Structure formats: C-alpha cells, structure tokens
Amino acid sequence: MLRLFMKGNEAAVYGAILGGCRAYYGYPITPASEIAETAAKYFPQVGGTFLQAESEVAAINMVYGAASTGQRVMTASSGPGLSLKQEGISYSAGSELPLVVVDVMRGGPGLGNIAPEQGDYNQIVKGGGHGNYRVIVLAPNCVQEMCDLTKAAFELADKYRNPVIVLTDGFVGQMMEPVVLPEPITEFQEKPWVVDGTVKTVNNLISSIELEPEDLERHNIKLQKKYKTISENEVRYEELYTEDAEVILMGYGIVSRVLQSVVDEARSEGLPVGLLRPVTLFPFPTNKIQELSRTAKLFFVSEMSNGQMFDDVRLALEGKSPAKFFGHMGGVVPTTEEILEQLKMIFNELKE
Amino acid sequence: MTEEIIIAGFGGQGVLSMGMILCYAGMMENKEVSWMPSYGPEMRGGTANCITIISDSKISSPIISRFDTVIALNQPSVDKFENSVKPGGLIIYESTNVINPPTRNDIQIIGIAASSEAAKMKNTKILNMIMLGAFLKKKPIIGMDNILKGLKQVLPERYHNLIPLNEEAIKKGSELVGEVEVSA
Numbered sequence: 001m002l003r004l005f006m007k008g009n010e011a012a013v014y015g016a017i018l019g020g021c022r023a024y025y026g027y028p029i030t031p032a033s034e035i036a037e038t039a040a041k042y043f044p045q046v047g048g049t050f051l052q053a054e055s056e057v058a059a060i061n062m063v064y065g066a067a068s069t070g071q072r073v074m075t076a077s078s079g080p081g082l083s084l085k086q087e088g089i090s091y092s093a094g095s096e097l098p099l100v101v102v103d104v105m106r107g108g109p110g111l112g113n114i115a116p117e118q119g120d121y122n123q124i125v126k127g128g129g130h131g132n133y134r135v136i137v138l139a140p141n142c143v144q145e146m147c148d149l150t151k152a153a154f155e156l157a158d159k160y161r162n163p164v165i166v167l168t169d170g171f172v173g174q175m176m177e178p179v180v181l182p183e184p185i186t187e188f189q190e191k192p193w194v195v196d197g198t199v200k201t202v203n204n205l206i207s208s209i210e211l212e213p214e215d216l217e218r219h220n221i222k223l224q225k226k227y228k229t230i231s232e233n234e235v236r237y238e239e240l241y242t243e244d245a246e247v248i249l250m251g252y253g254i255v256s257r258v259l260q261s262v263v264d265e266a267r268s269e270g271l272p273v274g275l276l277r278p279v280t281l282f283p284f285p286t287n288k289i290q291e292l293s294r295t296a297k298l299f300f301v302s303e304m305s306n307g308q309m310f311d312d313v314r315l316a317l318e319g320k321s322p323a324k325f326f327g328h329m330g331g332v333v334p335t336t337e338e339i340l341e342q343l344k345m346i347f348n349e350l351k352e
Numbered sequence: 353m354t355e356e357i358i359i360a361g362f363g364g365q366g367v368l369s370m371g372m373i374l375c376y377a378g379m380m381e382n383k384e385v386s387w388m389p390s391y392g393p394e395m396r397g398g399t400a401n402c403i404t405i406i407s408d409s410k411i412s413s414p415i416i417s418r419f420d421t422v423i424a425l426n427q428p429s430v431d432k433f434e435n436s437v438k439p440g441g442l443i444i445y446e447s448t449n450v451i452n453p454p455t456r457n458d459i460q461i462i463g464i465a466a467s468s469e470a471a472k473m474k475n476t477k478i479l480n481m482i483m484l485g486a487f488l489k490k491k492p493i494i495g496m497d498n499i500l501k502g503l504k505q506v507l508p509e510r511y512h513n514l515i516p517l518n519e520e521a522i523k524k525g526s527e528l529v530g531e532v533e534v535s536a
Contacts, residue, residue, distance in 0.1 A: 003379055005372075005387075005505075175414055176372070176387040178379055260412035335417050 115331020485525025
C-alpha cells in the first residue's frame with residue numbers, strides 16, 4: 001500500500017480533491033497557510049479554481065457564491081479568520097448551502113499566538129454566528145484523518161445541505177505522518193436547488209431572508225428537524241478499553257493522541273482506564289456518554305482550552321456521574337505524565 | 353522497537369530536514385513514523401526543533417516530553433533538553449557550538465565536532481548529515497540505503513548533485529563516533 005508522508009494541512013487538500021471539491025477561496029493565516037499553499041498547487045492541476053481573496057470575509061462569501069451554483073467548495077483558516085467568517089457561515093446555514101471550512105486552531109483570544117489551542121470549540125460547535133443554527137463538526141486527530149474526514153465533510157455537506165467544519169489544531173495541521181490516499185468520490189447527487197445560470201434553475205432562489213415571522217419560524221423548525229436527523233444518524237466516535245473502565249478519558253483532536261498514550265501507560269500500571277474520543281463534535285456522542293456512565297465511575301476530560309467541550313460532557317451526564325477537567329491554554333499541551341499523575345490521585349480518591 | 357528523538361538547534365541548521373529524512377527512511381522499512389515540528393517565528397532564525405518517532409507499532413502520542421535520544425546542535429538546545437533524556441538514553445551534541453557540554457552521568461553523552469568537520473569538507477550545510485551519521489552509528493535503527501533514499505525525498509531536486517557529499521558526511525559522522533566516544 002503506497003504511503004505518502006505529508007503534513008496534516010496538505011492532507012486536508014488531498015481529502016478535499018478526492019472528495020470532489022474543485023474550488024478553493026481563502027486567505028492565508030498561520031498555522032493553516034499550507035492548506036492554501038497546497039490548494040494553490042493542486043486545484044488548478046485538477047481543473048479546479050484557487051483564488052486568494054482580499055480578506056477572510058471576502059473568501060467565505062465567494063464560497064457562498066460557489067456553493068450556490070452547486071460546486072463542491074471550501075475555505076480554510078485559523079481562529080481569528082474563523083471569527084471573521086462567522087457571518088458568512090450563519091448565512092450559509094440559513095440558506096442551507098453545503099460547504100466545507102477547515103479551522104486549524106491557534107492560541108487566543110484576539111491575536112493570541114500561533115501555537116496550537118482548542119479554544120475555538122464554542123464558536124465552531126455552538127455556532128459562532130447569529131441565529132438558531134448548527135454546523136456539522138468533524139475533529140481529526142491524525143494526518144490520515146485530516147484527509148479522510150475532509151473528504152467525508154463534502155459528502156455530509158451535500159447530504160444535508162449544511163456547512164461542515166473540520167475542526168483541528170496547529171499540531172495536527174503542522175505534523176507529518178504517513179497517509180494512504182482513499183478512493184476518490186465519483187458519483188455525485190443531483191442538486192435541483194442550485195442557481196447556475198441555466199433555464200432549468202431560473203426559478204430557484206438561494207437566500208436566508210424570510211421577512212414574515214411565521215415563515216421564518218417554519219424555516220427554523222425545518223432546520224431544527226434537520227439537525228435532529230443529523231444527531232440521530234451521524235455521530236462518530238472512537239473508543240478504547242471502555243468495557244471495563246472505571247475512569248473514561250475524553251478529549252478530541254491532538255489531545256486524544258496524548259490520552260491514547262495515557263491509557264497505554266495507565267493500563268500497564270493496572271489502572272482500569274478507557275478512552276472515548278468524539279470524532280464528530282456536532283453531533284456529540286451524548287448517548288454513548290450516557291451508556292458508559294452506567295458502568296464507569298468518573299469521566300475525565302482534557303482539552304487545550306478552558307474546558308469548552310467539558311460543558312457538553314457534563315450536559316450529557318445530566319449530573320448523574322462525576323466529571324473532572326484538566327487542561328492548558330495558550331498553546332501549552334497537557335503531557336502524558338501530568339495526566340497520569342491526575343489519574344493516580346483520582347484512583348486514590350475513588351478507593352477511599 | 354520505538355525510538356523517540358528530539359532534534360534541536362538554530363533555524364537553518366537543518367534540524368527539521370534531519371527528522372524528515374529519518375521518517376521517510378523509516379517508511380521505506382514499513383515502520384510507523386511521526387514528525388512534529390516547532391513552527392512559527394523560531395523557523396526564521398531562532399531555535400527550532402522537531403520530535404521524530406520511529407516505531408514498529410502504532411504511534412499513540414506524537415507529542416512527548418521524554419526522549420530516547422536528544423540531538424542538540426547548539427547550547428540552548430543542550431540546556432533545554434539534557435534533562436529530557438530518559439535514563440540510559442543518549443545525547444549527541446555539536447561540540448564546536450556548545451561551550452557547556454551535558455553533565456548527566458546516567459546517560460550516554462557524545463560530542464561531535466560536526467561544524468568544523470563540515471568546514472573541512474567545504475560545505476557548512478552538511479553539519480546535520482554528520483550529526484545524523486553519528487546518531488545512526490550509535491542507533492542503527494534504519495538501513496543506510498533507505499536513509500539515502502530518504503535524503504533524496506527531502507533534498508530539493510536542484511541540490512541532488514550534492515547527494516554524494518551528503519553521503520560522505522553521514523559516513524564521516526559515523527567514523528567520528530568511534531574516535532570521540534565518551535560513555536557515562
């Protein structure tokens with residue numbers, strides 16, 4: 001099997017192209033710039049479009065336009081750029097446009113720094129723009145998944161006519177690992193709703209405006225139904241040694257890789273620890289958490305943030321099981337050693 | 353076999369490409385590999401490093417803080433990473449740049465005058481290959497033929513005329529280990 005060695009950011013572009021994406025509009029920002037660089041190199045080679053916009057706001061609106069014509073289209077940025085794009089993402093959710101955004105998170109708030117962080121969780125998963133909308137959020141934890149999940153993002157976007165965000169961090173974007181390229185997508189659904197300048201689509205309208213409150217409420221109810229369907233059908237997670245685990249570790253993205261090491265070490269020291277890693281952040285694996293809470297004694301969440309996903313874990317637990325949080329901010333990474341230390345303290349407390 | 357390495361030095365010394373060569377070469381031998389760079393301002397002249405892991409099994413965390421081997425190309429890297437070597441591990445440092453060598457007595461310490469050797473070979477850019485040669489002599493985790501294949505992947509094609517020189521530098525590094533070995 002041919003393995004290519006590449007950065008996570010490059011892998012996202014391979015995944016996009018194999019997922020049928022042929023248009024990229026973006027504005028570079030560290031640590032996401034290699035996505036634009038790689039897209040600039042490869043999109044023209046596959047007959048696609050690469051355009052560096054004058055700003056992040058321009059880029060997301062170009063993406064909106066291209067998505068309206070039925071193109072599979074993407075953009076990528078990092079935290080500060082995503083803040084700027086939120087208006088366009090809200091409009092896309094309102095207009096039910098399928099498009100893909102990759103967010104390679106860096107330290108915040110504000111200009112922050114370019115070190116990896118996970119402080120964008122709330123703005124991405126909860127909808128950083130205005131209105132009652134959700135986007136599907138995929139969280140890769142390795143370079144292979146940067147490729148596979150970006151490819152999958154285009155399928156999900158078209159399936160539900162909804163924006164999909166691939167939420168990752170500077171580490172996964174910058175690190176290099178081997179990748180086996182997946183098969184390209186060759187069959188595409190018809191999109192009868194598009195506006196592409198042909199007679200057939202002359203009566204179609206892509207818009208998020210509904211002036212009558214009753215009409216807008218109907219539209220919102222329809223959207224909420226769609227989000228419910230997504231929640232029922234698209235939850236993805238990975239679990240490791242959860243069957244007999246007394247403590248369930250939870251983390252997404254690069255932190256879940258650190259937690260894998262923690263589980264390995266803890267198990268070798270005889271501590272019954274398991275890992276539940278959400279692959280989709282919306283929809284969130286609420287049911288799985290509730291199921292595990294029947295056997296596990298405690299949930300331990302680690303993030304490179306102030307505990308934004310931790311809130312969702314606690315909501316899922318409904319106060320029935322205890323949960324603890326351990327994290328770092330500003331680009332500092334939780335280490336295997338310090339998490340193990342925390343776990344040992346927890347197991348001592350559980351014994352008492 | 354799992355070898356966890358950090359390679360650190362000034363930006364421009366070839367720290368990142370050393371790690372990449374090891375990874376490409378490891379892949380040729382069907383090993384699992386991961387390469388995690390420090391990125392950002394330090395790439396433009398400050399200190400740079402990359403964590404490189406080569407393993408026969410799946411790599412859990414690519415971010416680690418204890419290493420089997422530290423390859424330090426300058427003083428700040430020795431100062432920063434000497435204490436991160438696992439007991440019984442190895443530190444190889446560039447001895448012409450480093451005034452205060454490592455002092456731990458529970459690890460192997462090897463100083464290689466790669467900078468002055470590179471100057472003798474009339475190309476200061478091969479310093480990293482001399483260090484790589486020294487490392488592979490101590491830890492022959494990957495075959496030399498595959499290292500050379502990895503080098504071809506990392507070196508831009510316009511420099512491929514320099515491959516024989518790089519190969520010579522790797523050999524030189526390997527020879528130097530025998531001459532200067534300082535075991536703890």
